[in-house]
Amino acid sequence: MTPTSEKAKQYIYVVQASLEPGKCKIGKTNDLERRLKEYNSMTGKSKDNVYQYLFSAEVKNMTKLENEIKVMFLHLREEASKEIYFYNSALFKGYVEFINAHKLFVKETFIKVEEKKQVVKIVSRTTPSLEDRGLSPKDVLQKAQKVNNDEFYTRYEDVEKEFSMYPKKIWKNKTVFCNCDDAVDDDERNTSAFSLYFIQNFHELGLKKLICTHYDGVVDLFNQGAKGYIFTKVGYKEIKDFPKGYNGSFDHPLSLKILEEEADVVCTNPPFSRAIDYWETVIKSGKKFLIVSNIANPITKAYIPYFKENRVWAGYHRIDYFLNPKKELVEASGHWYTNFPIKNRPKYKHLKIMPLKEIPEKYKRYDDSKTLLVDHCYIPSDYKKPFAVSARSILNGLLEKGYKIVDKNADYIAFVNGKQCFRRILVQKEQEG
Numbered sequence: 001m002t003p004t005s006e007k008a009k010q011y012i013y014v015v016q017a018s019l020e021p022g023k024c025k026i027g028k029t030n031d032l033e034r035r036l037k038e039y040n041s042m043t044g045k046s047k048d049n050v051y052q053y054l055f056s057a058e059v060k061n062m063t064k065l066e067n068e069i070k071v072m073f074l075h076l077r078e079e080a081s082k083e084i085y086f087y088n089s090a091l092f093k094g095y096v097e098f099i100n101a102h103k104l105f106v107k108e109t110f111i112k113v114e115e116k117k118q119v120v121k122i123v124s125r126t127t128p129s130l131e132d133r134g135l136s137p138k139d140v141l142q143k144a145q146k147v148n149n150d151e152f153y154t155r156y157e158d159v160e161k162e163f164s165m166y167p168k169k170i171w172k173n174k175t176v177f178c179n180c181d182d183a184v185d186d187d188e189r190n191t192s193a194f195s196l197y198f199i200q201n202f203h204e205l206g207l208k209k210l211i212c213t214h215y216d217g218v219v220d221l222f223n224q225g226a227k228g229y230i231f232t233k234v235g236y237k238e239i240k241d242f243p244k245g246y247n248g249s250f251d252h253p254l255s256l257k258i259l260e261e262e263a264d265v266v267c268t269n270p271p272f273s274r275a276i277d278y279w280e281t282v283i284k285s286g287k288k289f290l291i292v293s294n295i296a297n298p299i300t301k302a303y304i305p306y307f308k309e310n311r312v313w314a315g316y317h318r319i320d321y322f323l324n325p326k327k328e329l330v331e332a333s334g335h336w337y338t339n340f341p342i343k344n345r346p347k348y349k350h351l352k353i354m355p356l357k358e359i360p361e362k363y364k365r366y367d368d369s370k371t372l373l374v375d376h377c378y379i380p381s382d383y384k385k386p387f388a389v390s391a392r393s394i395l396n397g398l399l400e401k402g403y404k405i406v407d408k409n410a411d412y413i414a415f416v417n418g419k420q421c422f423r424r425i426l427v428q429k430e431q432e433g
Protein backbone atom coordinates (compact mmCIF):
# COMPACT_ATOMS: atom_id res chain seq x y z
CA MET A 1 0.00 0.00 0.00
CA THR A 2 1.04 3.55 -0.59
CA PRO A 3 2.08 5.04 2.69
CA THR A 4 -0.40 7.63 3.83
CA SER A 5 0.93 8.41 7.27
CA GLU A 6 1.77 12.01 7.99
CA LYS A 7 5.42 11.18 7.53
CA ALA A 8 4.98 9.89 3.99
CA LYS A 9 6.73 12.06 1.47
CA GLN A 10 4.54 14.05 -0.87
CA TYR A 11 5.31 14.74 -4.49
CA ILE A 12 3.98 16.74 -7.41
CA TYR A 13 5.01 15.47 -10.82
CA VAL A 14 4.71 16.19 -14.52
CA VAL A 15 4.64 13.04 -16.60
CA GLN A 16 4.39 12.51 -20.34
CA ALA A 17 3.68 9.60 -22.67
CA SER A 18 6.06 9.31 -25.59
CA LEU A 19 3.25 9.10 -28.14
CA GLU A 20 1.46 12.21 -26.85
CA PRO A 21 4.03 14.99 -27.07
CA GLY A 22 1.38 17.72 -27.04
CA LYS A 23 0.12 16.73 -23.59
CA CYS A 24 1.38 15.96 -20.12
CA LYS A 25 -0.21 14.94 -16.85
CA ILE A 26 0.27 16.83 -13.64
CA GLY A 27 -0.52 14.95 -10.46
CA LYS A 28 0.35 14.16 -6.89
CA THR A 29 1.55 10.99 -5.25
CA ASN A 30 3.33 9.59 -2.20
CA ASP A 31 5.26 7.15 -4.33
CA LEU A 32 6.75 8.30 -7.59
CA GLU A 33 8.07 4.92 -8.67
CA ARG A 34 4.79 3.16 -8.12
CA ARG A 35 2.86 5.92 -9.90
CA LEU A 36 5.11 5.65 -12.95
CA LYS A 37 4.62 1.89 -13.02
CA GLU A 38 0.86 2.42 -12.85
CA TYR A 39 0.96 4.76 -15.82
CA ASN A 40 3.04 2.35 -17.83
CA SER A 41 0.83 -0.61 -17.01
CA MET A 42 -2.18 1.43 -18.19
CA THR A 43 -0.68 1.60 -21.65
CA GLY A 44 -0.51 -2.19 -21.68
CA LYS A 45 3.27 -2.05 -21.28
CA SER A 46 3.41 -0.92 -24.85
CA LYS A 47 7.04 -0.38 -25.75
CA ASP A 48 5.95 2.42 -28.07
CA ASN A 49 4.04 4.49 -25.58
CA VAL A 50 6.15 4.95 -22.50
CA TYR A 51 5.51 7.34 -19.65
CA GLN A 52 8.41 9.26 -18.24
CA TYR A 53 8.65 11.99 -15.63
CA LEU A 54 9.56 15.35 -17.04
CA PHE A 55 9.72 16.85 -13.58
CA SER A 56 9.05 15.81 -10.02
CA ALA A 57 9.39 17.61 -6.74
CA GLU A 58 8.93 16.89 -3.09
CA VAL A 59 6.38 19.29 -1.63
CA LYS A 60 4.73 19.98 1.70
CA ASN A 61 1.02 19.73 0.94
CA MET A 62 0.55 18.02 -2.39
CA THR A 63 -3.24 18.29 -2.41
CA LYS A 64 -3.23 22.00 -1.78
CA LEU A 65 -0.52 22.60 -4.34
CA GLU A 66 -2.21 20.40 -6.94
CA ASN A 67 -5.44 22.35 -6.45
CA GLU A 68 -3.61 25.61 -6.92
CA ILE A 69 -2.06 24.29 -10.12
CA LYS A 70 -5.55 23.44 -11.36
CA VAL A 71 -6.73 26.99 -10.77
CA MET A 72 -3.58 28.58 -12.13
CA PHE A 73 -3.48 26.57 -15.34
CA LEU A 74 -7.11 25.70 -15.77
CA HIS A 75 -7.20 26.89 -19.35
CA LEU A 76 -4.45 24.44 -20.12
CA ARG A 77 -6.34 21.42 -18.85
CA GLU A 78 -8.06 19.12 -21.28
CA GLU A 79 -11.84 18.78 -21.30
CA ALA A 80 -12.14 15.07 -20.62
CA SER A 81 -9.61 14.51 -17.88
CA LYS A 82 -8.69 17.10 -15.33
CA GLU A 83 -5.26 15.57 -14.96
CA ILE A 84 -4.24 16.22 -18.56
CA TYR A 85 -2.60 19.51 -19.43
CA PHE A 86 -1.42 20.90 -22.73
CA TYR A 87 2.29 20.61 -23.28
CA ASN A 88 4.95 22.49 -25.12
CA SER A 89 8.27 23.74 -23.82
CA ALA A 90 6.99 27.20 -22.87
CA LEU A 91 3.97 25.78 -21.03
CA PHE A 92 6.14 23.22 -19.29
CA LYS A 93 8.50 25.98 -18.15
CA GLY A 94 5.45 27.76 -16.70
CA TYR A 95 4.33 24.68 -14.73
CA VAL A 96 7.80 24.10 -13.34
CA GLU A 97 8.40 27.73 -12.45
CA PHE A 98 5.10 27.88 -10.60
CA ILE A 99 5.87 24.74 -8.56
CA ASN A 100 9.46 25.74 -7.84
CA ALA A 101 8.47 29.19 -6.66
CA HIS A 102 5.64 27.93 -4.44
CA LYS A 103 6.02 28.14 -0.68
CA LEU A 104 5.05 24.44 -0.41
CA PHE A 105 7.93 23.38 -2.67
CA VAL A 106 10.66 21.43 -0.82
CA LYS A 107 13.11 20.17 -3.46
CA GLU A 108 13.29 18.73 -6.92
CA THR A 109 13.63 14.95 -7.15
CA PHE A 110 15.06 12.81 -9.90
CA ILE A 111 13.70 9.40 -10.67
CA LYS A 112 15.91 6.97 -12.50
CA VAL A 113 14.19 4.73 -14.97
CA GLU A 114 15.66 1.26 -15.31
CA GLU A 115 14.59 0.40 -18.81
CA LYS A 116 16.80 2.10 -21.33
CA LYS A 117 14.04 2.06 -23.89
CA GLN A 118 11.87 4.31 -21.70
CA VAL A 119 13.07 7.45 -23.34
CA VAL A 120 10.53 10.18 -23.81
CA LYS A 121 10.93 12.42 -26.76
CA ILE A 122 10.43 15.91 -25.43
CA VAL A 123 9.25 18.06 -28.28
CA SER A 124 10.10 21.68 -28.03
CA ARG A 125 6.95 22.95 -29.71
CA THR A 126 3.66 21.71 -31.04
CA THR A 127 3.61 24.37 -33.73
CA PRO A 128 6.40 25.93 -35.81
CA SER A 129 8.09 28.83 -34.05
CA LEU A 130 7.49 32.39 -35.14
CA GLU A 131 11.05 32.48 -36.36
CA ASP A 132 10.34 29.41 -38.51
CA ARG A 133 7.51 31.41 -40.05
CA GLY A 134 9.57 34.60 -40.41
CA LEU A 135 7.43 36.55 -37.94
CA SER A 136 8.09 38.53 -34.78
CA PRO A 137 5.66 38.41 -31.82
CA LYS A 138 4.76 42.03 -32.56
CA ASP A 139 3.79 41.10 -36.12
CA VAL A 140 1.27 38.58 -34.86
CA LEU A 141 -1.17 41.03 -33.30
CA GLN A 142 -0.68 43.49 -36.14
CA LYS A 143 -1.38 40.68 -38.60
CA ALA A 144 -4.36 39.61 -36.48
CA GLN A 145 -5.72 43.12 -36.78
CA LYS A 146 -5.38 43.04 -40.56
CA VAL A 147 -6.85 39.61 -41.17
CA ASN A 148 -9.63 39.88 -38.56
CA ASN A 149 -8.20 37.12 -36.44
CA ASP A 150 -9.53 37.93 -33.00
CA GLU A 151 -9.31 34.53 -31.52
CA PHE A 152 -6.54 34.96 -29.02
CA TYR A 153 -7.54 34.57 -25.49
CA THR A 154 -5.93 35.79 -22.36
CA ARG A 155 -4.33 33.44 -19.87
CA TYR A 156 -5.54 33.50 -16.28
CA GLU A 157 -2.06 34.09 -14.93
CA ASP A 158 -1.67 37.24 -17.02
CA VAL A 159 -4.94 38.66 -15.71
CA GLU A 160 -4.02 37.80 -12.13
CA LYS A 161 -0.48 39.15 -12.46
CA GLU A 162 -1.65 42.55 -13.70
CA PHE A 163 -4.69 42.97 -11.45
CA SER A 164 -2.75 42.07 -8.33
CA MET A 165 -0.70 45.25 -8.84
CA TYR A 166 -3.61 47.62 -8.20
CA PRO A 167 -4.94 48.53 -4.76
CA LYS A 168 -8.08 46.62 -3.83
CA LYS A 169 -9.95 49.86 -3.26
CA ILE A 170 -10.32 50.38 -7.02
CA TRP A 171 -12.81 47.49 -7.08
CA LYS A 172 -14.70 48.23 -3.86
CA ASN A 173 -18.44 48.58 -4.53
CA LYS A 174 -17.81 48.81 -8.23
CA THR A 175 -19.58 47.27 -11.21
CA VAL A 176 -17.08 45.59 -13.52
CA PHE A 177 -18.05 45.15 -17.16
CA CYS A 178 -16.21 42.57 -19.29
CA ASN A 179 -17.62 43.35 -22.70
CA CYS A 180 -15.70 41.35 -25.32
CA ASP A 181 -16.56 37.69 -25.36
CA ASP A 182 -15.94 37.19 -21.68
CA ALA A 183 -18.01 34.05 -21.47
CA VAL A 184 -19.16 32.30 -18.30
CA ASP A 185 -19.82 28.57 -18.14
CA ASP A 186 -20.23 25.92 -15.42
CA ASP A 187 -17.01 24.50 -16.77
CA GLU A 188 -14.29 26.95 -15.85
CA ARG A 189 -12.34 26.08 -18.98
CA ASN A 190 -15.11 27.65 -21.03
CA THR A 191 -15.04 30.79 -18.94
CA SER A 192 -12.81 33.67 -20.00
CA ALA A 193 -9.92 34.45 -17.70
CA PHE A 194 -11.40 37.89 -17.01
CA SER A 195 -14.80 36.53 -15.97
CA LEU A 196 -13.21 33.81 -13.92
CA TYR A 197 -10.93 36.21 -12.09
CA PHE A 198 -13.83 38.40 -11.05
CA ILE A 199 -16.13 35.49 -10.18
CA GLN A 200 -13.46 33.89 -8.01
CA ASN A 201 -12.43 37.14 -6.35
CA PHE A 202 -15.87 38.80 -6.24
CA HIS A 203 -16.14 38.96 -2.45
CA GLU A 204 -12.48 39.44 -1.78
CA LEU A 205 -12.45 42.52 -4.04
CA GLY A 206 -15.75 43.77 -2.60
CA LEU A 207 -17.37 44.08 -6.04
CA LYS A 208 -20.93 45.34 -6.30
CA LYS A 209 -21.70 43.66 -9.62
CA LEU A 210 -20.05 41.78 -12.46
CA ILE A 211 -21.44 41.89 -15.98
CA CYS A 212 -19.89 39.78 -18.75
CA THR A 213 -21.07 39.49 -22.32
CA HIS A 214 -20.65 36.67 -24.81
CA TYR A 215 -20.31 37.54 -28.49
CA ASP A 216 -22.07 35.38 -31.05
CA GLY A 217 -19.16 35.50 -33.52
CA VAL A 218 -18.22 32.93 -36.14
CA VAL A 219 -15.53 31.37 -33.98
CA ASP A 220 -16.95 30.23 -30.68
CA LEU A 221 -13.91 30.68 -28.49
CA PHE A 222 -15.54 29.37 -25.33
CA ASN A 223 -18.03 26.80 -26.75
CA GLN A 224 -20.93 29.02 -25.73
CA GLY A 225 -23.18 28.55 -28.74
CA ALA A 226 -24.40 31.01 -31.31
CA LYS A 227 -26.40 33.32 -29.05
CA GLY A 228 -25.09 36.47 -27.47
CA TYR A 229 -25.83 36.73 -23.77
CA ILE A 230 -25.34 38.86 -20.70
CA PHE A 231 -24.13 37.22 -17.51
CA THR A 232 -24.70 39.16 -14.31
CA LYS A 233 -23.46 38.39 -10.82
CA VAL A 234 -24.67 40.31 -7.79
CA GLY A 235 -23.55 38.85 -4.49
CA TYR A 236 -24.21 35.11 -4.76
CA LYS A 237 -26.93 35.52 -7.41
CA GLU A 238 -25.86 34.75 -10.96
CA ILE A 239 -28.08 35.00 -14.03
CA LYS A 240 -27.60 34.55 -17.74
CA ASP A 241 -29.90 36.54 -19.96
CA PHE A 242 -30.37 36.02 -23.72
CA PRO A 243 -32.17 39.20 -24.86
CA LYS A 244 -33.90 38.87 -28.21
CA GLY A 245 -31.72 40.07 -31.09
CA TYR A 246 -28.73 40.61 -28.81
CA ASN A 247 -25.42 39.62 -30.43
CA GLY A 248 -23.10 40.42 -27.54
CA SER A 249 -21.11 42.98 -29.50
CA PHE A 250 -19.50 45.71 -27.41
CA ASP A 251 -21.22 48.29 -29.62
CA HIS A 252 -24.70 46.73 -29.52
CA PRO A 253 -27.13 49.28 -28.02
CA LEU A 254 -27.69 47.05 -24.97
CA SER A 255 -23.95 46.74 -24.33
CA LEU A 256 -23.55 50.49 -24.76
CA LYS A 257 -26.39 51.06 -22.28
CA ILE A 258 -24.61 48.90 -19.70
CA LEU A 259 -21.38 50.75 -20.40
CA GLU A 260 -23.01 54.14 -19.94
CA GLU A 261 -25.41 53.42 -17.11
CA GLU A 262 -23.93 50.64 -15.04
CA ALA A 263 -20.24 50.05 -15.58
CA ASP A 264 -17.64 51.61 -13.32
CA VAL A 265 -14.65 49.64 -14.62
CA VAL A 266 -14.26 47.96 -18.00
CA CYS A 267 -11.86 45.02 -18.26
CA THR A 268 -11.22 42.81 -21.26
CA ASN A 269 -9.02 41.86 -24.15
CA PRO A 270 -11.02 43.29 -27.08
CA PRO A 271 -10.93 41.90 -30.64
CA PHE A 272 -7.77 43.08 -32.37
CA SER A 273 -9.68 43.74 -35.59
CA ARG A 274 -11.97 46.21 -33.78
CA ALA A 275 -9.39 47.68 -31.40
CA ILE A 276 -9.59 51.21 -32.81
CA ASP A 277 -13.39 51.45 -32.41
CA TYR A 278 -13.17 49.72 -29.08
CA TRP A 279 -10.69 52.24 -27.66
CA GLU A 280 -12.82 55.09 -28.95
CA THR A 281 -15.97 53.65 -27.34
CA VAL A 282 -14.42 52.94 -23.97
CA ILE A 283 -12.31 56.08 -23.68
CA LYS A 284 -15.22 58.26 -24.77
CA SER A 285 -17.40 56.67 -22.07
CA GLY A 286 -15.14 58.21 -19.42
CA LYS A 287 -15.14 54.93 -17.47
CA LYS A 288 -12.12 53.42 -15.79
CA PHE A 289 -10.57 50.57 -17.75
CA LEU A 290 -7.91 47.90 -17.75
CA ILE A 291 -7.57 46.36 -21.18
CA VAL A 292 -5.16 44.38 -23.31
CA SER A 293 -4.01 45.62 -26.71
CA ASN A 294 -1.07 45.64 -29.10
CA ILE A 295 2.30 46.61 -27.67
CA ALA A 296 2.82 49.03 -30.55
CA ASN A 297 -0.24 51.19 -29.77
CA PRO A 298 1.77 54.14 -28.33
CA ILE A 299 3.39 54.64 -31.74
CA THR A 300 0.35 53.74 -33.84
CA LYS A 301 -1.46 56.68 -35.42
CA ALA A 302 -4.99 55.83 -34.28
CA TYR A 303 -4.00 55.62 -30.61
CA ILE A 304 -1.36 58.36 -30.32
CA PRO A 305 -3.86 61.15 -29.44
CA TYR A 306 -5.00 59.22 -26.34
CA PHE A 307 -1.42 58.90 -25.09
CA LYS A 308 -0.64 62.52 -25.89
CA GLU A 309 -3.77 63.74 -24.13
CA ASN A 310 -3.01 61.55 -21.13
CA ARG A 311 -6.27 59.63 -21.41
CA VAL A 312 -4.53 56.26 -21.38
CA TRP A 313 -1.13 54.92 -20.36
CA ALA A 314 0.60 51.57 -20.05
CA GLY A 315 -0.35 49.21 -17.26
CA TYR A 316 2.34 47.25 -15.43
CA HIS A 317 2.98 44.28 -17.67
CA ARG A 318 3.40 43.13 -21.22
CA ILE A 319 1.84 39.87 -22.40
CA ASP A 320 3.89 37.59 -24.58
CA TYR A 321 1.63 34.57 -24.89
CA PHE A 322 -2.03 34.03 -25.63
CA LEU A 323 -4.00 30.86 -26.29
CA ASN A 324 -5.61 30.06 -29.61
CA PRO A 325 -8.98 28.27 -29.93
CA LYS A 326 -7.16 24.92 -29.75
CA LYS A 327 -5.70 26.16 -26.47
CA GLU A 328 -2.21 26.12 -27.87
CA LEU A 329 0.16 28.77 -26.73
CA VAL A 330 0.80 31.45 -29.36
CA GLU A 331 3.40 34.16 -29.10
CA ALA A 332 2.16 37.70 -29.67
CA SER A 333 3.16 41.02 -28.15
CA GLY A 334 0.37 42.53 -26.12
CA HIS A 335 0.40 45.04 -23.28
CA TRP A 336 -1.96 46.21 -20.56
CA TYR A 337 -3.37 49.70 -20.91
CA THR A 338 -5.31 51.62 -18.30
CA ASN A 339 -6.44 54.96 -16.93
CA PHE A 340 -5.93 53.87 -13.31
CA PRO A 341 -2.96 55.49 -11.57
CA ILE A 342 0.24 53.46 -11.73
CA LYS A 343 2.13 53.64 -8.50
CA ASN A 344 5.91 54.15 -8.77
CA ARG A 345 5.97 52.51 -12.18
CA PRO A 346 8.58 49.75 -11.82
CA LYS A 347 9.63 50.21 -15.44
CA TYR A 348 10.92 53.74 -14.89
CA LYS A 349 14.20 52.06 -14.09
CA HIS A 350 14.52 50.97 -17.72
CA LEU A 351 14.60 54.60 -18.86
CA LYS A 352 18.17 55.81 -19.08
CA ILE A 353 17.76 59.57 -18.80
CA MET A 354 21.11 61.42 -19.05
CA PRO A 355 22.86 64.28 -20.84
CA LEU A 356 23.09 63.68 -24.58
CA LYS A 357 26.88 63.53 -24.56
CA GLU A 358 26.78 60.61 -22.09
CA ILE A 359 24.51 58.45 -24.28
CA PRO A 360 26.69 55.78 -25.97
CA GLU A 361 27.29 56.53 -29.65
CA LYS A 362 25.68 53.33 -30.86
CA TYR A 363 22.35 54.34 -29.29
CA LYS A 364 22.11 57.86 -30.76
CA ARG A 365 22.23 59.04 -34.35
CA TYR A 366 20.66 61.62 -36.62
CA ASP A 367 18.42 60.70 -39.50
CA ASP A 368 18.44 62.20 -42.98
CA SER A 369 16.30 65.14 -41.79
CA LYS A 370 18.70 65.78 -38.86
CA THR A 371 16.26 64.48 -36.24
CA LEU A 372 17.88 62.76 -33.27
CA LEU A 373 17.00 59.06 -32.89
CA VAL A 374 17.71 57.36 -29.57
CA ASP A 375 17.40 53.65 -28.94
CA HIS A 376 17.50 51.20 -26.07
CA CYS A 377 15.50 53.61 -23.86
CA TYR A 378 18.33 56.15 -23.69
CA ILE A 379 16.76 59.60 -23.26
CA PRO A 380 18.62 62.91 -23.48
CA SER A 381 17.92 65.11 -20.47
CA ASP A 382 19.38 68.30 -21.98
CA TYR A 383 18.10 68.19 -25.56
CA LYS A 384 15.53 70.89 -26.33
CA LYS A 385 14.43 69.82 -29.81
CA PRO A 386 12.09 66.93 -30.69
CA PHE A 387 13.71 63.49 -30.90
CA ALA A 388 12.40 60.07 -31.83
CA VAL A 389 11.91 57.12 -29.44
CA SER A 390 10.43 53.64 -29.71
CA ALA A 391 7.16 52.42 -28.17
CA ARG A 392 9.17 50.85 -25.36
CA SER A 393 10.16 54.25 -23.92
CA ILE A 394 6.51 55.31 -23.79
CA LEU A 395 5.52 51.98 -22.17
CA ASN A 396 8.25 52.53 -19.60
CA GLY A 397 6.60 55.81 -18.56
CA LEU A 398 8.56 58.49 -20.46
CA LEU A 399 5.49 60.76 -20.67
CA GLU A 400 5.35 60.77 -16.87
CA LYS A 401 8.94 62.03 -16.65
CA GLY A 402 8.56 65.50 -18.15
CA TYR A 403 8.45 64.58 -21.85
CA LYS A 404 5.52 65.03 -24.24
CA ILE A 405 4.48 63.68 -27.62
CA VAL A 406 5.06 66.34 -30.26
CA ASP A 407 2.52 65.51 -32.96
CA LYS A 408 -0.71 63.89 -31.90
CA ASN A 409 -1.58 62.95 -35.45
CA ALA A 410 1.50 61.07 -36.55
CA ASP A 411 4.02 58.39 -35.81
CA TYR A 412 7.59 59.00 -37.01
CA ILE A 413 9.29 57.09 -39.78
CA ALA A 414 12.98 57.90 -39.96
CA PHE A 415 15.28 57.39 -42.93
CA VAL A 416 19.02 57.00 -42.46
CA ASN A 417 21.07 57.17 -45.66
CA GLY A 418 17.81 56.71 -47.54
CA LYS A 419 17.02 53.51 -45.68
CA GLN A 420 13.77 53.32 -43.73
CA CYS A 421 14.10 52.56 -40.00
CA PHE A 422 11.49 51.07 -37.68
CA ARG A 423 8.57 53.18 -36.55
CA ARG A 424 9.04 55.61 -33.68
CA ILE A 425 7.36 58.63 -32.17
CA LEU A 426 8.60 62.19 -31.76
CA VAL A 427 8.83 63.45 -28.19
CA GLN A 428 10.24 66.59 -26.62
CA LYS A 429 11.26 67.68 -23.16
CA GLU A 430 8.60 69.90 -21.60
CA GLN A 431 9.71 73.45 -20.90
CA GLU A 432 10.39 73.96 -17.24
CA GLY A 433 8.70 76.76 -15.32
Ligand SMILES: C[S@@+](CC[C@H](N)C(=O)[O-])C[C@H]1O[C@@H](n2cnc3c(N)ncnc32)[C@H](O)[C@@H]1O
Pocket residue numbers: 150151152153154155179180181182192193194215217219221248249250251268269270271272274
Ligand atom coordinates in the same frame (compact mmCIF):
# COMPACT_ATOMS: atom_id res chain seq x y z
C1 LIG B 1 -8.83 38.71 -28.30
S1 LIG B 1 -10.25 37.71 -27.99
C2 LIG B 1 -10.33 37.79 -26.25
C3 LIG B 1 -11.43 37.01 -25.65
C4 LIG B 1 -11.54 37.18 -24.15
N1 LIG B 1 -11.94 38.53 -23.82
C5 LIG B 1 -10.20 36.88 -23.48
O1 LIG B 1 -9.58 37.84 -23.01
O2 LIG B 1 -9.80 35.73 -23.44
C6 LIG B 1 -11.51 38.86 -28.53
C7 LIG B 1 -12.86 38.22 -28.62
O3 LIG B 1 -13.81 39.21 -28.98
C8 LIG B 1 -14.73 38.63 -29.90
N2 LIG B 1 -15.35 39.71 -30.67
C9 LIG B 1 -15.19 39.98 -31.99
N3 LIG B 1 -15.94 41.04 -32.33
C10 LIG B 1 -16.56 41.45 -31.20
C11 LIG B 1 -17.48 42.48 -30.93
N4 LIG B 1 -17.89 43.32 -31.89
N5 LIG B 1 -17.92 42.63 -29.66
C12 LIG B 1 -17.50 41.80 -28.68
N6 LIG B 1 -16.63 40.78 -28.88
C13 LIG B 1 -16.18 40.61 -30.13
C14 LIG B 1 -13.87 37.70 -30.71
O4 LIG B 1 -14.65 36.74 -31.37
C15 LIG B 1 -12.95 37.12 -29.65
O5 LIG B 1 -13.52 35.99 -29.08
